[in-house]
Amino acid sequence: MRINTLFYCIWQGIRNIFKNKWFTLASVATISACLFLFGLFYSILTNFQHMVKDAEQKVCISALLEADLSEERRLEIEGLISRRTEVSNLEYVTAEETWEQFAEENNFGDISIFTENPLEDCAHFNIYLSDVSMQSALVSYLESVEGIRKVNQSALTAQALTGVNAIISYVSVGIIVILFLVSIFLISNTVTIGISVRKEEIQIMKYIGATDFFTRAPFVIEGIIIGLIGSLIPLAAVYFIYNEAMMYVVGRFPFLSQLLAFMPVQEVFKTLCPVCIGLGVGIGFIGSFTTVRKHLSV
């Protein structure tokens, strides 16, 4: 194929966008509306998940060590625990540090008056989980380790967080799948209708000897560009709204911002951007490609 022919097809595709203004507008509006809703729900739901995940990571198990444990054995236990996949972080707190923290939390004031450490046998590991639903499995393991005398856990918190996480996951997947399917249906329908009204044009091209590629290329390019524009508009809108909403909540309700950990917009868009553009461009491409094919058999 000549390079001129390729440029001609691309140029015709771009021209079609301006030529069929109403079709372009309707398609871009439909794609934008669908992907805006998709993006908005995705942002909200990923934030919920992020917040729950954040809360999960604050859930900590304390493994109290036996008082006469050798330093060698302690390091050995530390190595065993840190290699566990459900463990995200591990910190060792000596008996002295435990006593200092306890005194500070309870406003004991000057603790130098104490000649002995009342928490001499309270050296422990604080263990943070990567997945809170694995807490009971880890606790069982820790209880079996020689050198650990007691394991403290908050089973209720873990259960609650696991439950909330599961509900949010199911709801997220449900809503996103529904929105995804609705988007595909509406967008491909709009593209199909827009091209079907021009089937005469396609047939004329075929009658005078145009190849399938030559006939189809401008329509496919048009579909891709419409899909791209239709996905960039809602992405920009979601980006703006997300930032504004986050600034509003942080500014207006500072206490909430300490409790709720919002995901940075860049994190959300790392996934949302390619998904939205892929959806818009993909449906624009597939919709136009298959619709034109229906009218090519002349």
Added chain:
Amino acid sequence: MKSTAARRRAGSTAGDAAIVMEHVSKAYTVGVPALNDVSLHINKGEFVFIVGDSGSGKSTMIKLLLRELLPTSGKIIVNGTDVVRLKRRKIPKFRRSLGVVFQDFRLLKDRNVYENVAFAQRIIQMPGREIRRNVPSILSTVGLAGKYKARPKQLSGGEQQRVALARALVNKPQILLADEPTGNLDPKNSWEIMNLLEKVNNDGTTVLVVTHNREIVNAMQKRVITMKKGIIVSDEEKGGYIDED
């Protein structure tokens, strides 16, 4: 029945043929076929009218020659190409060897006269400089050089048909098929189109015209093939329009 035209063509060779149909039948559904065992032979450079009432099979014949339809049985050779055996991907190239004119013009409404004609050249990947030379030339031939910027809706029926004719001729086809080219035109424009077709024929292009226009058929004194209910009932050199009753 063996007509004068058929008798004359009995001596012609396959190499002389532009269009050959042998025992061609086409049935859309079970029942009366649109074409029933039709055989005809059109030599290169001929000017042929196909006449007949609605439903006589004229348009089906054009669709078969264009490879828009496949026959139920029979053999069709156009420009040496076996149309029935033609692979789908080779249809575009085959159609480029034909020029086609329709009753309803079938112009691309969103493009001007120049672009409509140039489109046929772009399809065959003609270089830009050639297009810029060929399109004005053919527009002059059909008398539309001054209207190259006009859109189809700004033209009269006759002018639109001349654009369609220019588009059909710009690639210098060996055969021109015209399906009711004067069907939507007044007598003056009809004659202008027919004169152009005759001129094209005089330059060596085989012309096949499907028409209802009795006055033109009778006046032009060309070969006339008359069809009725899917069969050829008459094939006459310098024939005329045969009345049904």
